[in-house]
Amino acid sequence: MDWVRDTLGLHGSDLDRVFKYEPKATTVLCINDQAIVHEIETHEEWQTWLEQDCPSPKDCESGLVVLFAKRSTESSTSNAKQTSENIFLAGMDGEQPVQENSVQSSCPPDIKTRNHSDEKQDSSSAVARHSLRTIPLSRSTFEIIARAFYMHSSISRVISRADIPAFTHTKATMEDEHGSKHEVSVFNLRTSNAWPMDLALTVTYFPHCNLMFAFIFGCDLEIEEEILSRLRLAGNTATHPLLLPGIIVEIERRRHVQIVDDIVDEVEARIYQLEIRPGTEESMTTSQIEKLHKDKRSAWLNITYTRNCLQSWRKQLENIALHVDEVNRLLLGGYGWSSNLTTPPPTPNSYEEYPLIGKEEIPIALVQPLPEHSALCHEKSSNIYLVVGYQIKSRTLAIIEEYDDKIRECSLRIEGMAMATQWAQGETSLEIAKATRRDSEHMRSIALVTMIFLPGTFFAGVFSMTFFDWSGNSGQPVVSKYIWIYVLFTLLVTLITIGLWYYFNIYRRQWLTSNTSTV
Known part of the structure; x- marks a missing residue:
């Protein structure tokens, strides 16, 4: 089982087998006291940022760090190394505000109008299908x-699932660089x-200090801009552990709606x-008829596969909605335990102190003391996070209902295609029956x-035979004495013909039927 591999960072085999690497400038959003967007490219720059600017659970720093791993087909947004979030978003919109002691953030003109046509053209190739595994590092x-982001090894397994959607939640114990767990x-x-x-996302959440690290795989500039905008609107609730998964759900919903609409129209x-009537196909060539049938089969397979994918994704949405309650219980209990706390944990007097949580479900956080600064922070923010959790769950349930409608819509088209096929076959059979009836009338x-x-x-044939001589020597009709030969052969051939017909069509069938029933 993979839970025995809960170590800090990914394993070397995962780094070599699962991921591919194409270094380029990468965007990092760091929300602590303020929101700062970094554009980092070289290995030395990454080391400097991790040492100087990256929050650490050891210091009980709260905040959010998000790394946007661009796809291999994407370019960098700008040459800015560090900007505020508002300036960065303005730069992505094509504006170029200039502030004192700040760097201009601009977007190349060919990137702003970029669509996904290039990737759609390459979607059938292996490179496009596995582009999510390509890391811009x-x-x-x-x-x-x-x-530094305390990634769990389970993300490698999730990335490798490819065409199967997944949402997983794992509780683990991580050890920081100072040895604290x-x-x-x-x-x-x-x-x-x-x-x-x-898209793929991994989030590592430290409850004891409300610090969250997130790594988003497969971003393009449009998705990156949308996520940044949503996080900006979230304000101080951006560190809710399920907010980023909720944003990915919204993005995926938009993608699925377009896909379902296109397939339904097809x-x-x-x-x-x-x-199309049988008579119409007579005017079509063989290649045209084969293409028509192939398109029909492809349309049926596409919508059936799409319905199955929607059902699988709907199941993951249910898992997200269920985990909102679990996160709420974690937030109700305060922040979790870490080994750098020196105060020994007290034992609760009774479980009745926590009426919303069952005895078996009380997290460790409920029986651990909180640092003074964390307690104050918890008192102010826990209620806000519970409201955000309720909003995430409500929105997820609403999206699930929308997926139910899309699934029913796909099922309706599948049943409609089957019914239309039956109607077409019935109409074809009716046309054949009418044609047969007309042929029978003609026959x-x-x-x-x-x-x-x-x-x-x-009689014309009989009397024209040489057995009859209608102008004999005596002037009277004469019948040949060999007329019996004609009569004899006629009777014999007639009897043989009737006998063969009776044997093959009546007697033999009855004999085969009786033997089959006996066996």
Whole structure:
């Protein structure tokens, strides 16, 4: 089991096997006393930032650190090394505000209007499908960042799931660089790469000091801008452990809505094509008919696969909603335990002190003392976090209801396609039955005409044979004495024909039926 590998940072095998590396400038958002956006590129710059600016759980610093790992097809946003968040967002919008002692932040003109057409064109290739694994860092840099961000090894497994969405929550004990141990909650989220622009997220949350490290895989500039904007609007509640997963859920919802709408339109177009009559296909070439049938099958497979993916993602949304309650219980109990606290933990007098939590569910945080500064912080912020948790859960449940509607919409189109196919087959069978009926009427007409002319034809043939001499020597008709040969052969051949017909069509079938029933 992987829980025995709960060590600081990722394993070397994961770094070599799961991830690929293409170093480039990377964006980091650090929210502590203020929101600062860093643009870091070289290994030396990363080391300097980690030593000087990165918060540490050892110092009981609260805040949020988010690293945006851009996709391999993305460029850097600017050459700015450090800007405030407002200036950075303005730069991404194309503005170039200038402030004293600040650096201009600008966006290249070809990046602002970028769409996902390039990635969609490459989505069928292996490079595009595994672009989430490509990290805009060198291996050595990513290794030290993984340690500084206290990444859990479970993120490697989540990243490797590829076309299967996932949301996991792991409780672990992490040891910092000073040897102090801290209890953490690790949240991993991954969207499916069945379509372009999949995302992954790992969050490591230190309850004892309200510090959170997050690493987002697969960002582009548009997603990066949206997440930064949402975090800015969140204000001092941005450090809620499930806020970033909630933002990813919103982004994924927008992607799924567009995908479902496109596939539904395609399926409806194929349903209308099912009304093509057999006579119409006669005017089409073989390649056109094969392409038409292939498109119909592809549309059915696409919408069926999409419905299955929506159902899988809906299950992950249910997990997120359930974990909101667990995070709320953690926040109700205060911040967790760390080994650098010197006061011995007291034992609670009774579990009735915590009416909202069952005896088996009381976290360690409830029975541990809080540092004075943490207690004051907790008293002011816990209620706010509970409100944010309620909002996250309410919004997640609303999105689940929306996914239920999309799943029903896909199911309706699948059933509609099956019904349209049955109708088309029924109409085809009706057309065949009508054509058969017309042929039968024509055959009856032909049979009637044959019955009218058959006696005359038969007697004309008989009397035209040489067995009859209608102008004999005596002037009287003469019948040959060998007429019996004609009669004999006619009777024999007629009897043989009727016998063979009776044997093969009646007697043999009855015999086979009786033997089969006996066996």
